[in-house]
Amino acid sequence: MIFFFIILLQCLSLTTAQQPYVGTSTTDCSVIDNSTSVFGYSCNGLNRTCLTYVIFRSTPPFSTVASISSLFSVNASLLSSLNNAATTFSTDQQVIIPLTCSCSGNYSQSNLTYTIRQGDSYFRVANDTLQGLSTCQALERQNNASSQSLFPGMRILVPIRCACPTAKQVSEDGVNYLASYTVVFGDTVDIISQRFGVETSKTLEANQMSFDDAGVFPFTTVLVPLQKPPSNLNSITPPPPPPAPVSPNGNKPKRTWVYVLVGILGGALVLSVIGAAMFCMLKKVSRKKQEPGILDSFTAKKTTISYQESDFDPLDGLSGMVVDTLKVYKFHELQSATSDFTSSSSVGGSGYIGKINGDGAMIKKMEGNASEEINLLSKLNHFNIIRLSGFCFHEGDWYLVYEHASNGTLSDWIYAKSSLLSLTQRLQIALDIATGLNYLHNFADPPYVHRDLTSGNIFLDSEFRGKIGNLGLARSTEIDGDYVLTKHVEGTRGYLAPEYLEHGLVSTKLDVYAFGVVVLEIVTGKEASELKKEIDGGNDLEEFLVSGSFLPEGLVSFVVRLVMDCLKRDHLNRPSMDEIVLSLSKILTASKSWESSY
Structure with a gap:
C-alpha cells in the first residue's frame, strides 16, 4: 500500500x-x-x-x-x-x-x-x-x-x-x-x-x-x-481573492479535529485522483468507439437526405475533426447564395460563386464520394492553399464551399488579359504557387503530391496572390511512400511529367515538372499545349523566352535556369520545392529592383 x-x-x-x-x-x-x-x-x-x-x-x-x-x-x-x-x-x-x-x-x-x-x-x-x-x-x-x-x-x-x-x-x-x-x-x-x-x-x-x-x-x-481557440484577450479577468487566513487557535483538543479533517480531505483527494484517472481511461476508450457529440447532433439532422432505401451515411468517411472545424451548410443556404444555382452565378462546369452572410464564396458541386478531399482540405491551413470553409450533402451530391478568389483563376489572366499583369505580379504568383507546393510536400501532415497542378487550378485573390486549389487528385506520400507506381494516370495533358506518363511514377517531382510548365505560361502568356512543342522539340529555351516573354534581358537567364531544372527529364535531377522557393525569392527581389529603376 x-x-x-x-x-x-x-x-x-x-x-x-x-x-x-x-x-x-x-x-x-x-x-x-x-x-x-x-x-x-x-x-x-x-x-x-x-x-x-x-x-x-x-x-x-x-x-x-x-x-x-x-x-x-x-x-x-x-x-x-x-x-x-x-x-x-x-x-x-x-x-x-x-x-x-x-x-x-x-x-x-x-x-x-x-x-x-x-x-x-x-x-x-x-x-x-x-x-x-x-x-x-x-x-x-x-x-x-x-x-x-x-x-x-x-x-x-x-x-x-x-x-x-x-x-x-x-x-x-x-x-x-x-x-x-x-x-x-x-x-x-x-x-x-x-x-x-x-x-x-x-x-x-x-x-x-x-x-x-x-x-x-x-x-x-x-x-x-x-483546449479551445483563444478569444477576448484584450480584457483580463482579475485574479480571485486569496482565501481568508485561518485564525490560530490555542485549544489543543480542537487542533486534533484539524488533523482529522486534514486526514479526511487528504484521503478524499487521493480517491478523487484515482477516480479521475479511471474516468479519463474509460473516456479515452469510449472516444475510440464513437465520434464527439457534435457529430452525433449532425447525424440526427441528416433525415433530409433522400437515401432512405440505402444504408449510406455521408459522414462515414469524414473524421470527427472535420465536423468540428468546418461549417455544415444547409442546402437552402447555398440555394440562396447562388440564386438557386442559376447560370448567372455559374463560373463554368460545376462551379458557382455567391455570397453567404455577406462574404463571397465559391461553391463546387461534386458527384460521388468527396470525403477524401474534404478530409484533406480540413487539415490544411496555408495562405497559398485555397481554404475550404464548409460543405453540404444533398440528394447524393456534395457541395464544397471555398473562400472566394475574386480574380478568378490564373489562366484567366495570363492568356486573355496578359498585358494587365506586371512582371512583379507574375513572379509573385509563381512564388506563391511554389510556397504552397512546398507546404504540401514538406509541412502538411501527412505530406501530399498535388498531381494536377495547372494554371486553371491556381486562384487569385483581390491582391492577385496565388492560391492552389482543386486537390481532388492529391495523394499522400506518407501512406504511399515518396515514390509509387500507378496504372491509372490522371491529370491534365501538357503538365504531366514523362515518368508519370510512361511508367505511372508518382512523386513530389511530378508537381515540380508541372510547376515548370506553369512558370513558362506565366512569363510567356502561352498555353501549355503550345509550350509543349517548344519543350519536346528541344528548342533553345533561353532564345524562346528572350523573344516571347515579358522578362527583361537581365532576368531571363535566372528564370531559364529555374525552368530547365524543373523540366529535366530525369526526375531525380529536378530541384525540391524548398530550393525553388529560395531561387524565386531572389528572382522576385531582382524584379522589384528592375521595375523600380524604370
Missing part, C-alpha cells in the same frame, strides 16, 4: 514538459546554444502538423486587417472574423492569428516570407517587427546568410515559433492548441494564464518552468496550452 502511494505521488509530481522557455537568449544573436530553444521549439508533438495561434500586438505599420494578414500570410476575412475587427485594430490590441505549425527537421515552425526594409537586421525583424515570434538565430540559420548581407527588397524566409501539443497534453489535459504568446513588460506567467483562462501550473509545465523560477522577459514567447 505504501509502495502504491509512493508511485502515485511520483506520478502526480511528474511533469512532462513541452518545451524549454527561451529566456533572454534572443537578445544576444551570438548565442546559439539550442538548450534554450533559440532556433525553435522541438518537434515532439503528437502530430507533426497542427493548427496553432500566435498573439501579435497591432502597431503601425501593422495595425490593419490587410497589413497583418499580409505580414503573416493568412486569410484577411478569417483574421477579421476571429478578432471581431472590420478593417483596423486599435494600437497595442492583441491580435489572434491562426497559423499552421509543422515540423521542419528537428524544429516546429510556421514559415512566412518577409521583404527586408531599409535599416532591417535579423534582430530588428525578430524583435521589432515580429515582437519575438521569431529569433535572430533562427532567421540566420533559415536563410543561410548573415545579417550584414541583407538589403532592402530582399525576400527572406521567417520561421515563426510554434509547437504542437504532446501526447500527454492531449490525452491527460485535453489540450488541442499551444498558443505562442509574446511577453511584454509587466507580464507574469500568472497574468498570462489568467488572460487565456488556464491554470498557471499548466502554463509552467508547458514551458518547463516552476513556481520558484517563473520569471519571463519581453520579446520572448510563452506557450499557453488551450
